[in-house]
Amino acid sequence: MKSPLRETLLKIRNMNEEKQEYTITVYTENQVGLLNRIAIIFSRRKINVESLNTSPSEVQGIHRFTIVVMETRDVVNKVVRQIEKQVEVLKAYYNTNDEIVWQELALYKVLSDEITEKVKVERLLREYGARAVAIRKDFIVFETTGHREETNRLMEALAPFGLVEFVRSARVAIIKESAGFHDKLKDFEKREPGEELIENEYLGKREAVFTM
Amino acid sequence: MEAKQLTGSQAVLEAFIAEGVDTIFGYPGGAIMPIYDALYDYQEKLKHILVRHEQGGIHAGQGYARTSGKVGVVFATSGPGATNLVTGLADAMIDSTPLVCITGQVFAHLLGTDAFQETDIINITMPVTKWNYQITDASEIPHILAKAFYLAKSGRPGPVLIDITKNAQLQKFDYPGYTTCNHVRSYRPKPIIRKEYIDAAVALINDAKKPMIIFGQGVILGTAEKEFKKFVEKSGIPAAWTILGLSALPTDHPLNVGMLGMHGNYGPNVLTNECDVLIAVGMRFDDRVTGRLDKYAKQAKIIHLDIDPSEIDKNVKADVGVWGDCKETLPLLTLGIEQKERTEWVNLFKDYAQKEYDQCIKDEIYPKTEEMTMGEVIRIVNEVSKGEAIMVTDVGQHQMVTCRYAQFNQSRSNVTSGGLGTMGFGLPAAIGAKFGALDRTVVAVIGDGGFQMTLQELGTIMQTGVDVKILILNNQFLGMVRQWQQLFHDKRYSFVDIQSPDYIMLAKSYGIEGAKVEHRDQLATAVKTMLESKGSYLLEVMVGKENNVFPMVPQGCSVSEIRLK
Numbered sequence: 001m002k003s004p005l006r007e008t009l010l011k012i013r014n015m016n017e018e019k020q021e022y023t024i025t026v027y028t029e030n031q032v033g034l035l036n037r038i039a040i041i042f043s044r045r046k047i048n049v050e051s052l053n054t055s056p057s058e059v060q061g062i063h064r065f066t067i068v069v070m071e072t073r074d075v076v077n078k079v080v081r082q083i084e085k086q087v088e089v090l091k092a093y094y095n096t097n098d099e100i101v102w103q104e105l106a107l108y109k110v111l112s113d114e115i116t117e118k119v120k121v122e123r124l125l126r127e128y129g130a131r132a133v134a135i136r137k138d139f140i141v142f143e144t145t146g147h148r149e150e151t152n153r154l155m156e157a158l159a160p161f162g163l164v165e166f167v168r169s170a171r172v173a174i175i176k177e178s179a180g181f182h183d184k185l186k187d188f189e190k191r192e193p194g195e196e197l198i199e200n201e202y203l204g205k206r207e208a209v210f211t212m
Numbered sequence: 213m214e215a216k217q218l219t220g221s222q223a224v225l226e227a228f229i230a231e232g233v234d235t236i237f238g239y240p241g242g243a244i245m246p247i248y249d250a251l252y253d254y255q256e257k258l259k260h261i262l263v264r265h266e267q268g269g270i271h272a273g274q275g276y277a278r279t280s281g282k283v284g285v286v287f288a289t290s291g292p293g294a295t296n297l298v299t300g301l302a303d304a305m306i307d308s309t310p311l312v313c314i315t316g317q318v319f320a321h322l323l324g325t326d327a328f329q330e331t332d333i334i335n336i337t338m339p340v341t342k343w344n345y346q347i348t349d350a351s352e353i354p355h356i357l358a359k360a361f362y363l364a365k366s367g368r369p370g371p372v373l374i375d376i377t378k379n380a381q382l383q384k385f386d387y388p389g390y391t392t393c394n395h396v397r398s399y400r401p402k403p404i405i406r407k408e409y410i411d412a413a414v415a416l417i418n419d420a421k422k423p424m425i426i427f428g429q430g431v432i433l434g435t436a437e438k439e440f441k442k443f444v445e446k447s448g449i450p451a452a453w454t455i456l457g458l459s460a461l462p463t464d465h466p467l468n469v470g471m472l473g474m475h476g477n478y479g480p481n482v483l484t485n486e487c488d489v490l491i492a493v494g495m496r497f498d499d500r501v502t503g504r505l506d507k508y509a510k511q512a513k514i515i516h517l518d519i520d521p522s523e524i525d526k527n528v529k530a531d532v533g534v535w536g537d538c539k540e541t542l543p544l545l546t547l548g549i550e551q552k553e554r555t556e557w558v559n560l561f562k563d564y565a566q567k568e569y570d571q572c573i574k575d576e577i578y579p580k581t582e583e584m585t586m587g588e589v590i591r592i593v594n595e596v597s598k599g600e601a602i603m604v605t606d607v608g609q610h611q612m613v614t615c616r617y618a619q620f621n622q623s624r625s626n627v628t629s630g631g632l633g634t635m636g637f638g639l640p641a642a643i644g645a646k647f648g649a650l651d652r653t654v655v656a657v658i659g660d661g662g663f664q665m666t667l668q669e670l671g672t673i674m675q676t677g678v679d680v681k682i683l684i685l686n687n688q689f690l691g692m693v694r695q696w697q698q699l700f701h702d703k704r705y706s707f708v709d710i711q712s713p714d715y716i717m718l719a720k721s722y723g724i725e726g727a728k729v730e731h732r733d734q735l736a737t738a739v740k741t742m743l744e745s746k747g748s749y750l751l752e753v754m755v756g757k758e759n760n761v762f763p764m765v766p767q768g769c770s771v772s773e774i775r776l777k
Contacts, residue, residue: 029398033334033344040339081522087343087363090398188397 026065029088053170102173106151109165215386220350221250227357230390237269241289244316246381264668268640270300275644291329302340306631310369320348342370350383358393367401403535414548420489429456430494436539452480459620473501475612479564485772497527507770583756586613601653606638606662609691636665660686670722682750719750726750
């Protein structure tokens with residue numbers, strides 16, 4: 001017997017109990033030591049951080065962390081609340097992959113001889129939309145952006161042709177439903193936080209997704 | 213007019229005065245000498261208590277904060293001085309005790325060079341502080357200290373550590389004056405109260421047939437004792453406490469049904485698994501309270517009031533999470549609920565209490581054996597103190613017995629290391645507790661194990677003349693571990709047999725009067741002598757070696773599987 005309600009409930013249960021990739025977005029003050037404060041929240045629970053990026057956000061003076069972990073929803077929810085509890089953290093969110101748009105950047109260093117001599121390599125680079133960022137007599141550095149699998153594929157394809165060095169950045173992600181942080185920040189600066197800063201988003205719709 | 217010039221050290225002490233600090237617990241050393249030098253001129257305004265070890269200093273700060281409701285202030289030097297604070301910080305963190313700890317640090321230009329007595333205390337203490345910060349320039353001192361005090365005491369309180377390099381302590385700067393802090397952009401001390409959750413909670417309570425309240429230290433930290441009592445009385449709901457919530461509601465209140473958890477009372481534990489609505493107020497469902505989680509209150513709707521959003525759903529999923537300061541949320545609930553008497557339900561708790569009394573308590577507080585019990589000692593303390601004393605405990609069997617049997621008429625009277633379970637907490641915490649409540653009697657109940665961990669603080673008592681009644685319950689064992697070895701490890705008593713020095717002689721060497729009681733016929737008089745003595749007193753009572761604390765919820769069992777024997 002399959003009823004739609006049962007289906008939905010099962011789906012929610014699976015979401016809560018199965019480990020999957022979550023992208024955690026954290027808005028913080030720019031302060032020495034905060035990276036460690038956030039990192040120990042994960043290490044204390046023996047959670048491996050798959051990827052971590054930190055850089056200034058669109059709002060001056062506010063930093064944005066993008067952290068990727070493989071965990072259950074339940075654990076991620078608790079971890080995010082612990083992060084948000086830190087004094088210098090303004091707000092933390094978590095999203096599944098279908099709620100975000102994300103990219104990673106990859107750099108490939110290839111010997112110039114291989115590129116100039118082998119047409120196949122040139123074709124490969126074209127196919128993957130790789131862009132040359134440095135051209136030297138002895139080597140050339142290419143760049144692509146994409147998901148992990150995409151950048152991986154080019155790395156594997158280039159391996160037989162003398163890929164000298166490869167490096168990949170952490171994930172950066174935009175939350176599809178997000179309206180950015182400018183308006184939120186105004187609320188934080190008020191002494192009495194406004195209704196915007198909803199605290200308990202769960203009652204009655206406990207399983208609903210996080211929105212900004 | 214030129215701005216006033218102060219050194220960083222003077223600015224620290226000016227901040228204390230502006231924050232209403234009257235007592236500092238500390239220990240000097242190389243990297244904090246400029247602050248101690250400045251303190252020399254502030255002795256009139258700031259009382260400094262020289263402890264014998266930094267751990268003693270911070271536990272004293274905790275005791276002070278717990279009885280006074282103010283922020284405890286602690287000084288330590290860099291390196292070993294700072295690392296000796298770590299246990300106390302962890303204890304204060306898990307028990308939400310407001311502290312501001314100032315540590316000295318090597319000169320800023322020496323940071324990271326493995327300089328003498330340099331240690332990275334900021335990173336070491338990161339997981340055990342609510343906030344910490346290193347000051348390397350004196351001009352930061354006024355606003356950072358203002359922030360430190362604000363963060364320590366607001367919202368869910370906690371320890372804050374400020375590490376100040378020696379150059380910043382010495383540096384002269386244009387002192388802008390001190391402004392207290394009441395807002396930090398990225399920090400929200402308390403969540404907004406939302407009416408829909410209040411309404412949902414009220415509806416659940418009004419429909420409940422067998423509701424039960426469980427409360428923790430949140431009631432005390434929120435100074436919401438009155439609000440809580442009104443809520444309990446109007447709702448007619450029986451209320452049980454965690455050991456940190458103890459004394460928030462007088463122990464003889466008709467709706468106070470006792471202690472929760474591993475060594476708690478029979479009724480509240482069993483009935484947790486029978487109630488239909490469980491209202492948790494300012495408590496965090498510690499595993500020592502809940503026992504096995506997957507069999508904890510599964511039949512009940514859970515209402516959870518907490519100021520810290522990360523506590524809701526952390527251990528027990530709440531059906532209604534009432535986020536907010538309970539001083540504000542409790543009156544809103546009280547307003548909404550119907551006045552009720554729940555005689556039949558409350559009587560059920562009384563039935564369980566009677567059963568527990570007959571099968572367990574009676575023999576503990578009026579023993580028929582020749583050996584004395586911890587329970588009877590606490591009963592006699594109650595009879596003399598009439599519930600007016602502050603009871604400070606260490607950790608172990610005596611702690612559970614004291615929490616179970618001590619009577620309290622007023623709040624902030626029970627000081628114990630709950631979350632961290634720090635042996636050695638008792639004696640220094642009692643010293644601090646007394647400084648935090650000078651007009652009250654402070655009794656430190658300590659086991660023979662824990663006392664030997666921090667007994668150097670007898671020196672602090674000697675030097676300051678502080679009046680602490682020390683009650684050592686000596687069973688010649690590390691009793692709680694022995695109890696577990698007996699019950700769960702086939703009586704293989706592995707390194708729990710501990711010897712004691714002559715405590716009375718020891719006390720005497722510190723100028724503290726004392727007595728040892730080995731027979732019941734001297735006990736009542738001895739307790740009375742201790743409580744009525746002028747100044748500190750040490751009473752050692754030899755209790756049964758192999759007595760166990762019961763009832764007990766064995767680890768891995770559900771609260772309703774509590775054993776009376």
